[in-house]
Amino acid sequence: MISRRIPEASVARLPLYLRVLVDLAEGGAQTVSSHALAEAVGVNPAKVRKDLSYLGSYGTRGVGYDVEYLVRQISRELGLSEEWATCIVGLGNLGLALAHYGGFVERGFHLAALLDDDPAKVGTTVADVEVSHVDETERLVKEHGIAIGVIAVPATAAQEVADRLCAGGVTSILNFAPAVLQVPDGVSLRKVDLAVELQILAFYEQRRAVEAAGLGGADLAGVLDPIPPP
Amino acid sequence: MISRRIPEASVARLPLYLRVLVDLAEGGAQTVSSHALAEAVGVNPAKVRKDLSYLGSYGTRGVGYDVEYLVRQISRELGLSEEWATCIVGLGNLGLALAHYGGFVERGFHLAALLDDDPAKVGTTVADVEVSHVDETERLVKEHGIAIGVIAVPATAAQEVADRLCAGGVTSILNFAPAVLQVPDGVSLRKVDLAVELQILAFYEQRRAVEAAGLGGADLAGVLDPIPPP
DNA sequence: AGCTGTGAAAAAGTTCACAGCA
DNA sequence: TGCTGTGAACTTTTTCACAGCT
Incomplete structure (x- = not known):
């Protein structure tokens, strides 16, 4: 309970867990395992457990996490009780x-x-x-x-x-x-930044194209070789 | 030139460098130092140099990077030569x-x-x-x-x-x-995800509020202490 | 048996610090 | 002198693996 520093990367995932948990609660689920939660959010189960452990030890071994309770904890942690x-x-x-x-x-x-x-x-x-x-x-x-x-x-x-x-x-x-x-x-x-997101996608598009063209170590001149500096 | 794996974190910054470099080019700048570029993008100069080094060695020691040339290299790397x-x-x-x-x-x-x-x-x-x-x-x-x-x-x-x-x-x-x-x-x-971004901000807002309230180790009951599990 | 909580290992990312070149 | 390029140290994040509770 003392000096709880939650890593930034974990904080960024809390809203995702929360969204899934709210859906689960609405679906009537009582408990959820780290494995199921991980699947729904698209991450590794160990990561879910680590992340949730930063909030305190809210799970039950052999059972999983109480959905409603976890919703309350994460909401409070995210400051969503306030307006x-x-x-x-x-x-x-x-x-x-x-x-x-x-x-x-x-x-x-x-x-x-x-x-x-x-x-x-x-x-x-x-x-x-x-x-x-x-x-x-x-x-x-x-x-x-x-x-x-x-x-x-x-x-x-x-x-x-x-x-x-x-x-x-x-x-x-x-x-x-x-x-x-x-x-x-x-x-x-x-x-x-919308333009940045598109450009990042373009990078990987581009790379796939180059890799496809370069299969077997073919010459990539004109595709990716650097132009000599001025 | 062989097997250039650019770390994801670096890829995500390339569009930012590019934007600044295009502005600099339009402003008539010929060269830019890693320090100046870092300042404009809001990162550490060493990071700029590392990032750019993944593209190849395009700078000149004692001088800096050629702005136009770098714009071309990053554009190409990001696949922006294509439509x-x-x-x-x-x-x-x-x-x-x-x-x-x-x-x-x-x-x-x-x-x-x-x-x-x-x-x-x-x-x-x-x-x-x-x-x-x-x-x-x-x-x-x-x-x-x-x-x-x-x-x-x-x-x-x-x-x-x-x-x-x-x-x-x-x-x-x-x-x-x-x-x-x-x-x-x-x-x-x-x-x-807009809602997620807001919730992340809310987390840090919340934490500032709690820290302000808790200065000197005051009792935080009702503010952040966990509700006992069901 | 099943699933959490967590040390420890591994991987990724950042920053330092300095050799080396213009 | 000034600034890049980069090995090495450091920090953060992720993943593993297993002890420990139910």
């Missing part, structure tokens, strides 16, 4: 999609404000929330006690928006803009 | 946002098909592409030689869509549905 106030800055296609995303509000995330710099959007209502001008960011973050800010603006505006969110007192940022952001110590920053 | 045909399945808010996303088409990704199961959407045109019925998935993937499929349907439909994409011959999938997918060997799968 986190969030805001979305930037209501382009992506921002709108996020605002309407059900899973957003589903578990403890409350959309407290929407912000955009387009006067045509300010004052309209999206997902039952009135859109405010981005200049109001600091004020609204303070007033609503917003903890998590979501950035869905173009890359060029992202740092300014981040600065404003932090100035207002946000302590977590989820950034969808393709930009590297600087935030003060003590602010958590996560990034989702 | 990858992609499709998006599911044209809800997120699917539409993805279809309109500029960065999508920007670098070598060509939107060859859009699919949805809603008869009202089939036949309409989105982002200059006519929407087809999801039953056409296999056929369209084959016909257009689509390599990468993007899944933006609800979780319940995601596995079926994945199966169809794979049946058609897709070799990479980017999944936005909150579901764990099963794909055949040889198909790359990446996942973007």
Whole structure:
């Protein structure tokens, strides 16, 4: 119980376990083994046990884990017992999609404000929330006690928006803009970058193509050999 | 040059380097040091050098890396010299946002098909592409030689869509549905899960709150102590 | 017998620190 | 002098393997 440091990699898997466990609970399951849980999440059973052991020893040897109990423990650990106030800055296609995303509000995330710099959007209502001008960011973050800010603006505006969110007192940022952001110590920053994900997939596509072409050690000139440097 | 295995973690950073390098090139920079590049991407300079060394030895000691040359090398490594045909399945808010996303088409990704199961959407045109019925998935993937499929349907439909994409011959999938997918060997799968990202942020929010409350070893009962198991 | 919890081993990833070249 | 390239140390993460409880 003292000084529980849960490794980052484990933290990132807790939401996945939780989702499966909720489904299992709804399906009426009482207990689940690390093996079954691992299968459902697509990981190794030993990893499941290690991850869950960081939360404490909640399983029963010979039986497995109590589903309902585990749901409660993980929810609490993830802070999902509380309601986190969030805001979305930037209501382009992506921002709108996020605002309407059900899973957003589903578990403890409350959309407290929407912000955009387009006067045509300010004052309209999206997902039952009135859109405010981005200049109001600091004020609204303070007033609503917003903890998590979501950035869905173009890359060029992202740092300014981040600065404003932090100035207002946000302590977590989820950034969808393709930009590297600087935030003060003590602010958590996560990034989702669609173009990067596609490029990673392209890398492995490319490699398969090269490997197929290169079977048996054929000459790959023009396919992967480096061009001599300038 | 023989058997170049680039670690996954490095591959995931190549697109970030590329983005910065393209900006630098547009800004007229001739060369860049590992230090400057590291700063711009937000990583350690040694990591930059290690990562780039996997591509070959493209730097010049005492000088740095030739920006243009590095852009070419990384682009080639990421398979961005080719045009990858992609499709998006599911044209809800997120699917539409993805279809309109500029960065999508920007670098070598060509939107060859859009699919949805809603008869009202089939036949309409989105982002200059006519929407087809999801039953056409296999056929369209084959016909257009689509390599990468993007899944933006609800979780319940995601596995079926994945199966169809794979049946058609897709070799990479980017999944936005909150579901764990099963794909055949040889198909790359990446996942973007908005709810998970928020929950990870909530975990660290929660922990900060607990740490603040627990300064000096105060009693945390009711905040983090476990409820006794059933 | 079945399944958890966990030390210990293995693997992957990061950072250091410095030789070596421009 | 300045900066790359890289072996080696270190850290984190994953996996194994088995003792220990039910």
